[in-house]
Amino acid sequence: MRPPAPAVLGLLLLMLLSPGEATKKPTPCKRCRELVDKFNQGMVDTAKKNFGGGNTAWEEKTLSKYEFSEVRLLEIMEGLCGTSDFECNHLVEEHEGLLETWWLRLKKKYPDLFEWFCVKTLKVCCAPGTYGPDCLACQGGSERPCSGNGHCSGDGSRQGDGSCRCHLGYRGPLCADCTDGYFNSLRNETHSICSACDESCKTCTGPTNRDCGQCEVGWAREDDACVAAGRGCRPQLCRPLQMWTNARRSRPPARTSSTARTSTAPSRAGVSAPPGPPARPAASPQMFAVCQHDPCMLCLLKTFKVATQVTDVS
Numbered sequence: 001m002r003p004p005a006p007a008v009l010g011l012l013l014l015m016l017l018s019p020g021e022a023t024k025k026p027t028p029c030k031r032c033r034e035l036v037d038k039f040n041q042g043m044v045d046t047a048k049k050n051f052g053g054g055n056t057a058w059e060e061k062t063l064s065k066y067e068f069s070e071v072r073l074l075e076i077m078e079g080l081c082g083t084s085d086f087e088c089n090h091l092v093e094e095h096e097g098l099l100e101t102w103w104l105r106l107k108k109k110y111p112d113l114f115e116w117f118c119v120k121t122l123k124v125c126c127a128p129g130t131y132g133p134d135c136l137a138c139q140g141g142s143e144r145p146c147s148g149n150g151h152c153s154g155d156g157s158r159q160g161d162g163s164c165r166c167h168l169g170y171r172g173p174l175c176a177d178c179t180d181g182y183f184n185s186l187r188n189e190t191h192s193i194c195s196a197c198d199e200s201c202k203t204c205t206g207p208t209n210r211d212c213g214q215c216e217v218g219w220a221r222e223d224d225a226c227v228a229a230g231r232g233c234r235p236q237l238c239r240p241l242q243m244w245t246n247a248r249r250s251r252p253p254a255r256t257s258s259t260a261r262t263s264t265a266p267s268r269a270g271v272s273a274p275p276g277p278p279a280r281p282a283a284s285p286q287m288f289a290v291c292q293h294d295p296c297m298l299c300l301l302k303t304f305k306v307a308t309q310v311t312d313v314s
Helices: 006-016 028-045 056-063 070-078 086-106 113-121 239-250 257-263 285-291 295-303
Strands: 150-152 164-166 182-187 192-196 201-204 212-215 220-222 225-227
Touching (some): 070 086, 212 220, 212 225
Antiparallel strands (some): 182 192, 220 225
16 A cells, blocks of 8 residues: 655645644744743853853953853853754854844943844844834823833734723723723823713713713602612513512412312313413522522512512522
């Protein structure tokens, strides 16, 4: 039997890979940033070292200080990549000369390796607050992109379109406006802070239930405030209990004992028996635990007086 052709093996491999496998490959900017982070960590790890010989003072006088020496650079470079990290090793091999030039000649003039190496030299990244091939300022400016309330698409990279993806509670092209359920607790030319409304408010201008512009579902306006008093039950776990209670209240009055006795006799042919009381809904300890702390449960206890019917749920 002939072995499968290499092209067939490659196709099978692609089919086995998960759909998100291709998206896991880091961008050039991310690879460069990771390399710089490892280089900076190498500088920290070697900060207190010296040449390690028997006469360090003579060595530093003759060979220059260890702090700026090629010996230290070599130690840092050797620790940058693992043996199986192909991407990292390829990047170091390709740009080893640039890193050496920065270390020996440009370190004092450009102390920020990331800015010099990734942004200005390789041009695979942008400065924070900028995006795209030309490193344009994000929406809202590079100092406070998206008013500080969102993420700028492509921030710090050569990708993206600079648009804002707002944090929870914020909306608008600059993430300076509040969504429903939030209000501006602070807003000026440079800052916008949205804080949560009271739980009874759908929209509001302040933090209390008297600042509601519109009441949330299950709440009603009473004396200029949104309240959840016995006007109705909130649609949570106790809704089946509410329906059962309403059905019990609306059924006909109980029959007399004589009527009850006759009702036990077999029904005449073609005449169906009158409907019995509605079945009580299946209730769990979780339902009762939620209902006894919910305005819906308080509403039922107050309006329909069903305390004795529900307290035995276990």
